[in-house]
Amino acid sequence: MNSFIRCLFGLVTLVLSLTVYAEDISWASLSADEQKILQAHEKNWAELPSEKKQSMLKGAQRWLNLNPEQKAKMKQRFKRWKSLPPERRKELKQRFRQFSSLPPEMRKELRSKYKWFRNLPPEKQKVLKKKWQGIPKAEREQMRKRWLEMSPERRRALQQRLKQLTPEQRRRLRNQWLKQQRG
Numbered sequence: 001m002n003s004f005i006r007c008l009f010g011l012v013t014l015v016l017s018l019t020v021y022a023e024d025i026s027w028a029s030l031s032a033d034e035q036k037i038l039q040a041h042e043k044n045w046a047e048l049p050s051e052k053k054q055s056m057l058k059g060a061q062r063w064l065n066l067n068p069e070q071k072a073k074m075k076q077r078f079k080r081w082k083s084l085p086p087e088r089r090k091e092l093k094q095r096f097r098q099f100s101s102l103p104p105e106m107r108k109e110l111r112s113k114y115k116w117f118r119n120l121p122p123e124k125q126k127v128l129k130k131k132w133q134g135i136p137k138a139e140r141e142q143m144r145k146r147w148l149e150m151s152p153e154r155r156r157a158l159q160q161r162l163k164q165l166t167p168e169q170r171r172r173l174r175n176q177w178l179k180q181q182r183g
Contacts, residue, residue, distance in 0.1 A: 025053045034060045105152055139178060 027045045030038065037060040041048065048056075066074065081089065099107060117125060132140065147155065162170060 024050050025057060033064055037063055
């Protein structure tokens with residue numbers, strides 16, 4: 001009987017928590033500041049899915065917690081985003097979804113590499129970008145795919161091995177790899 005009561009209590013708790021999570025957010029329940037930020041969505045707010053409302057509200061609350069400098073940065077980023085062609089925005093959204101679907105360990109590794117790249121002198125960044133862009137797009141995609149399929153241990157081992165090679169040895173290795181990929 002005791003286990004039945006515990007099970008029933010657990011079930012009731014679960015149902016109540018799901019009800020709270022799925023609870024719809026009415027426009028009137030938003031604070032004046034939240035309404036001001038989300039005003040573009042006021043007319044269709046009632047038709048939006050609950051998850052979308054929660055996501056937008058979370059974004060509005062994050063915005064309200066930013067300091068003026070952070071808000072200015074975000075406005076600049078948004079302006080830059082809006083100036084991008086629709087196909088570029090679509091591509092970036094897709095890449096963000098891909099990034100978000102990666103395991104946390106891999107996302108951490110990629111953020112670390114990005115930070116490392118951003119800390120390089122601008123001249124070195126240009127050289128690396130030029131090298132990367134010199135590789136045909138299909139081959140870059142193959143390299144990305146293969147990299148993502150590797151285990152973290154294998155990636156680290158490969159990085160260590162590549163660091164020990166001369167530029168000429170790396171070029172030959174890359175050409176050898178590309179030949180293998182083609183057939």
